Amino acid sequence: MPNSHRLSTEGILLLIGLAIGWGINWPIMKFIISEIPPLTFRGFCLCLGGLGILGIARFSGLSLQMPRGFVQKILWVCLFNIIAWNVLATYGLSLLPAGRSALLGYTMPIWTVLLSIWVLQDKFTLRVGIALLLGAAGVFALMSESLISWFGGPIDNNLLIGAVLMIVAAWCWAAGTVMMKRWKIPINTVVLTGWLLLLASIPVLIAAAIVDGLPQKMPSHLALWGVFYNVFIAFMFCYWAWVRLVSLVPVSVSSLSSLITPLIGVLSGILLLGERPGWPEFSATILILGAVAVVNFTTAKITTTKPVAGDPTQ
Template identity: 55%
Template sequence: MPHTANRLPREGLILLLSLALCWGFNWSAMKTVLTELPPLSFRGFCLIFGGIGVLVIARLNGKPLAIPRGYGAKLFWLVLFNMVGWNVFATYGVKLMPSGRAALLGYTMPLWCVPLSVWLLHEALDARRLVALALGLGGVAVLLSQSLTSLASAPLGVTLMIAAAWCWATGIVLLKLWKIPMNTVALTGWMMLFGGIPVILGAFFIDGLPQKPLSLWPALGLIYNLLIGFMYCYWAWNRLVLLVPVSVSSLSSLLTPLVGIASGMIFLGEQPGWHEGIAALLILGAVGVVSVGSAKRF
C-alpha cells in the first residue's frame, strides 16, 4: 500500500538516490546521442523498445499485464503528459541548450507539481513543504542566474523545457489521483509502449530515418537511455510517486539536476562555479527537509 507520510521511507530514499544518479547522468548521455540521432527517432526508439522490455520483465515475473476495464481514457492522458509531452519537449529542449541548464529547467517541475497536488489531491501545504519548496527552487534559481544571458539567447529551448516540466508535473499528479489498479511494472511498460507509437510515427515525417550507424559514444548513450534511463528509471519513478505524497517525491527529485551538472562537467567539459556550490546546499537542504526530518508538521 502507498505511504501517506510526509517524508520518504527507506524504500523511497533508495529509489530517490538511484534515480538522481541514473537520470542525472542521462542528461549528458542524451546530449551525446542527439549529436547523431534525430530527437524523435531517439526517444521513440527508447519508448517502444523500453516498453516492450518492461512488459517482458513483468510477464517473466508473473505480473498480470491486462489493463483494467474503464481505465483506457485515464491511461491515455497519463501517456500524453508523462511520455509524449515530457519526452518530445525535453528532447528538443536539450538539443538547443547545455545539458545541465536544460536539466535545471526541467526540474522546475515542483513549481507546478506542488500547487497542482494541493488543488487536485488536497495535499496539505504545511510549513515543512513550503520551506522545502523555497529551498529547492532557490537552488534552481541560483544556478539559472549564472546563465541568464545564454538562456535568453535560446528562448525556444527555454520554452520547450518549461513545457516539458509542466507536462511532467501534470502527469505525476494525475498518476497519483487516478491510481490505476495495476502493478507498477506493467503500468510503466504500457505507458512507455503507447507513448512511443506517436513519437516514432512522428519521427518518420519530421526527423526522417537515421542515415548512418551511430559511432561508439552515441551508441553507448542510446543503450544507457534504453536500459537505465527508460526501463529502470520510469519504473522507479512511478513507484516513488505512488509511494509518497506528490509534494515529497517532486521536491526530492531536485537531487537529479545536481547530478546532471556533475555529469556535464565529467563528460561534456561544462565548468561549475560557486553558484553550483550554493545551489547544492539549498537543494540538499530541501531534500533533507522532506526526507529525514520529523514527519510532523511544523
C-alpha cells in the same frame, strides 16, 4: 497503501537509483542527440523500453491487461508524463548545456506541489513551503543570466527557447504525476510503466518518420552504448522506480525529493562533457540540496511503509 510524509527505506533506495540513473543520463543524452535526431532517439528508447518491461512482466506471470474503465486515464498520463516530457525536454536539451537542462527540467517539483494542493487537496505544511521556496530560488538563480539580458543585454534566443521548453516539459511531467496519483490506476507498477512507454512510442515514432526522416549514417559505438544505457537504465529501471515512488508517498514528497537528480546531472556534465558551470549553477546546487534536506531529513524517525497484501501496485 498508506502514504508516509517521509521516504521509507524502499523510497530512499528508489530515490538513490533514480538520482544516479537519470542524473548521469543528461550528458549522455546531450552526446547522443548530436548524432541521432531527437525524436528518433526518444521514440526508439520508448518502444524498446516499453517492450522490455512488458516482457519482464509477462515472464513474471503478471497480467498485461489494462483495467477496464481506466484506458482513457492511462492515455492522459501517457500524454503528459511521457510524450510531452520526453519530446520537449529533448529539444530543450539540444539548446542548453546538460547541467542547466537538468536543473531547469527539475522545476517539476514546484509545479507538482502547487497542482497537488489544488487537485489532490494535499496539506501545505511549513516544511513543504520552505522546500518549495528554496527550490524556486534555485530556479531563479539558473535563470538569472537570461533575466539580466532582458533588461538591456543581448538575448541568446537559443538559451531562452531552451529554458522555456524545459520549464513547459517540467509542468507536463508534474501534471501527469498528479493525474497518476489522483486516479490510483489499479494495475501493477511494472505493467503500467511498460504500457506508458510503449503507448508513448507510437506517436513519437510516427513524428520521427515525418520530421527526422531516414537515418543518414550509422551512429558511433559510443552513441549506441548511450542508447543501450537509455533503454535499460533510464527507461526500463528509472521509469519503473518513479512510478513506484509516486505510489509510496505524497507527490510533494516524491517530487521535492527528486531534486537531487539534477545535481548529479550538473556533476556529470562537468566530468563527461567538460562543461564549466558558473555561480548560477553553484547557487542552485546549494538551494536545491537545502530543499531536499528540509522536505525529508528532520529529527522525526523515518517511517517505513509496509505494502498491503494484494496491493496491485507491487
